Amino acid sequence: MGSTHSRVQAFVRVKPTAHFAQDMIKLGSDNKSINIYIRRSPRGGAVNNSHTDWSFKLDGLLHNTSQKMVYETVAKDLVAKALQGYNGTIMCYGQTGAGKTYTMTGVTSDYRRRGIIPRAIHQIFKAAAEFLNVMVTVRISYLEIYNEALFDLLAPELARGCRDTQLVVRDGPQGVYVKGLSIHPVSHEEEALHLLFEGETNRVIGEHTLNKNSSRSHCIFTLYIECRSRDYTNPKCLKSKITLIDLAGSERLSKTGSEGQLRVEASYINKSLSFLEQLVIALADPKREHIPFRQSKLTHVLKDSLGGNCNTVLVTNIYGEASHVEETLSSLRFATRMNWVTAEPVPNEPFYKEVRTAGAGGRGIIPDSFIFRITPVKTQREEIRSQVQKYLRGVIKEIDVRFLKGWFFLSQQEEEVEFRLRSKYGLGHGDFAADSEAKAEWRAALHTEEAQDKQEDTVMLGLDLEEAFELFKKEAGREIHQIFRENNRILISRKKRSCSVANRINHNKQQMEGITEALEAWKRKQSQEGKMIIKEKELSLILKLKELKEAHRAGFAELQDLKAEIQYCQQLVDKCRKRLISEFEIWYKESFLIPEHVREALKPGGNTRAGMIPINRVTCLDEDEQDRFEQMQEMVLPESPGSEPFYRARMKTEQKHTFNRTMAALQKMSRKPGLVTAAGKKKALSFLPIT
Numbered sequence: 001m002g003s004t005h006s007r008v009q010a011f012v013r014v015k016p017t018a019h020f021a022q023d024m025i026k027l028g029s030d031n032k033s034i035n036i037y038i039r040r041s042p043r044g045g046a047v048n049n050s051h052t053d054w055s056f057k058l059d060g061l062l063h064n065t066s067q068k069m070v071y072e073t074v075a076k077d078l079v080a081k082a083l084q085g086y087n088g089t090i091m092c093y094g095q096t097g098a099g100k101t102y103t104m105t106g107v108t109s110d111y112r113r114r115g116i117i118p119r120a121i122h123q124i125f126k127a128a129a130e131f132l133n134v135m136v137t138v139r140i141s142y143l144e145i146y147n148e149a150l151f152d153l154l155a156p157e158l159a160r161g162c163r164d165t166q167l168v169v170r171d172g173p174q175g176v177y178v179k180g181l182s183i184h185p186v187s188h189e190e191e192a193l194h195l196l197f198e199g200e201t202n203r204v205i206g207e208h209t210l211n212k213n214s215s216r217s218h219c220i221f222t223l224y225i226e227c228r229s230r231d232y233t234n235p236k237c238l239k240s241k242i243t244l245i246d247l248a249g250s251e252r253l254s255k256t257g258s259e260g261q262l263r264v265e266a267s268y269i270n271k272s273l274s275f276l277e278q279l280v281i282a283l284a285d286p287k288r289e290h291i292p293f294r295q296s297k298l299t300h301v302l303k304d305s306l307g308g309n310c311n312t313v314l315v316t317n318i319y320g321e322a323s324h325v326e327e328t329l330s331s332l333r334f335a336t337r338m339n340w341v342t343a344e345p346v347p348n349e350p351f352y353k354e355v356r357t358a359g360a361g362g363r364g365i366i367p368d369s370f371i372f373r374i375t376p377v378k379t380q381r382e383e384i385r386s387q388v389q390k391y392l393r394g395v396i397k398e399i400d401v402r403f404l405k406g407w408f409f410l411s412q413q414e415e416e417v418e419f420r421l422r423s424k425y426g427l428g429h430g431d432f433a434a435d436s437e438a439k440a441e442w443r444a445a446l447h448t449e450e451a452q453d454k455q456e457d458t459v460m461l462g463l464d465l466e467e468a469f470e471l472f473k474k475e476a477g478r479e480i481h482q483i484f485r486e487n488n489r490i491l492i493s494r495k496k497r498s499c500s501v502a503n504r505i506n507h508n509k510q511q512m513e514g515i516t517e518a519l520e521a522w523k524r525k526q527s528q529e530g531k532m533i534i535k536e537k538e539l540s541l542i543l544k545l546k547e548l549k550e551a552h553r554a555g556f557a558e559l560q561d562l563k564a565e566i567q568y569c570q571q572l573v574d575k576c577r578k579r580l581i582s583e584f585e586i587w588y589k590e591s592f593l594i595p596e597h598v599r600e601a602l603k604p605g606g607n608t609r610a611g612m613i614p615i616n617r618v619t620c621l622d623e624d625e626q627d628r629f630e631q632m633q634e635m636v637l638p639e640s641p642g643s644e645p646f647y648r649a650r651m652k653t654e655q656k657h658t659f660n661r662t663m664a665a666l667q668k669m670s671r672k673p674g675l676v677t678a679a680g681k682k683k684a685l686s687f688l689p690i691t
């Protein structure tokens, strides 16, 4: 794979089965060719002795191949290239149940069987951590195409059960994009995995005769990568994206035996896949002028992700059983066509981020190194807020100074709006700029009743999170915050002590080496002179050495103890930070998102601490995810230390869903006053203070 003219790479992955049709499917010893033999009657259908053979030769067969090996064969290079500015696409195609999702996402509850997406995320963040002067920014989107409708699998409203965001495919100057699709900045592996798991749970699942968990939609997970110099003196920014596509099952309509809604789904899937096939045929034909991208949402979205200047890899998943041989054949034909598509990958040109200076009426001078626009666009504003909030909450330990500058800038803007509004409503003095009218109207609308909802949305968007967090730390979360700070203080003091003990040990060691050298020299001299007289000086050196050795041993033991203490303290601090954040999230949602009357309903009985929802009165929670996580950690971590972000993200997703279920139960309760489920009454509160 390189910048030269090449073809799209096509691999075939064979799903393991005990009933592999050996007489019908022959895998070549070159690990590239595959032959199919089907016995057909001249009129089709019934079997007689006339054989029909097909031979295919692709870039590789993945038979009895581990997830790791699949990743290394099909994706590793493509991901590495993406970090050098090349766009990359990996697509899984095949009949339902043949292993597309297994290949692309893998098993989300088992680190060892994770698929291409989690491994790509790991590779990117690992590489990013190793770059010295390059800062890598990663953003993620997750799109689902179901029955020719587009859905944002990461839209915040999905958590609330709505699927009504309007998404539209658009052709822009920089390629195709989906208007309205949320794109999420992520700063570490766990965060990215959390989004993946979140999106996975939001996928449309239709019950199907071939596979009860079959996904009937096409899913496109995109990683947008930006690399730029860390020192901001160089404004160049290299952009690339990796598009990871898990297509819906490709089986023919007649085979699914589906009816009703499933028949409709199957017909949409068949249509979009046959348009994809037509597109691939057109792309493979160098003389073809018109490429039919716009025939379906799928082909339109993939316009700049197949072939062209993009490294493209197709994994065709096949089911090697006799009853599926027709589907296998059709999948292999698709793979061959895809293999004919040529690609000419070229790295994206580094581009210069737009830097506008403040014009007349502008708010002042922004330093050149500040490369956000003077009025940050919506996605930038969201990114700034998200990063600053994460920093404030301790989710990330370091923050890019640009985000702080951006935050400062936005706060100034908000202050200005505030000032102008005060003036308008007689609370102060000042004049208005025409462009502030809309904001003033918006603020005024906050005083009306319906604005309560908007305010919630505003808070949901994170506008006031920082303030809310400060408030939480002082009030409802005071106890846990104090414990957090105290543990942190102990941790810092232990670290300092360990540092000074280590210095002392080193100092002792140097002294010991000096004395040992002096004594050795003295011994040599004595033996040359054939005498053995110990003078006061040597005696004091020997005594000093003994003393230093004892101090060294004691220091070493102290250092070991301190290390163990630090490790323990670090775990406590991490636990507290996590608890602080999760309690804050719950408090925040309860305070801002639960209607007043439900809050009232929660008051009596009162076995809760301020700000906490009495979950045991509302619903029976499943096993505590935290406990499960810890048990699992003990089992898995020693074997696969890299699995921690994976399982943490998994746990976070489960916690979030438990929370959403609880919220749903709360809302149900608010509709039926007095109806409190008895289940889980004996269960302890899930919010336990850290002791």
Ligand SMILES: Nc1ncnc2c1ncn2[C@@H]1O[C@H](COP(=O)(O)OP(=O)(O)OP(=O)(O)O)[C@@H](O)[C@H]1O
Binding pocket: 014, 015, 016, 094, 095, 096, 097, 098, 099, 100, 101, 102, 103, 211, 213, 214, 215, 216, 247, 248, 249, 250, 317
């Ligand atoms: N190579 C493999 N090794 C082990 N198990 C596999 C493999 N491929 C698929 N499976 C298992 O087969 C089942 C179906 O696979 P999967 O859900 O990935 O199919 P699919 O092609 O994505 O189906 P759909 O079109 O319905 O989404 C899953 O339980 C999966 O774990």
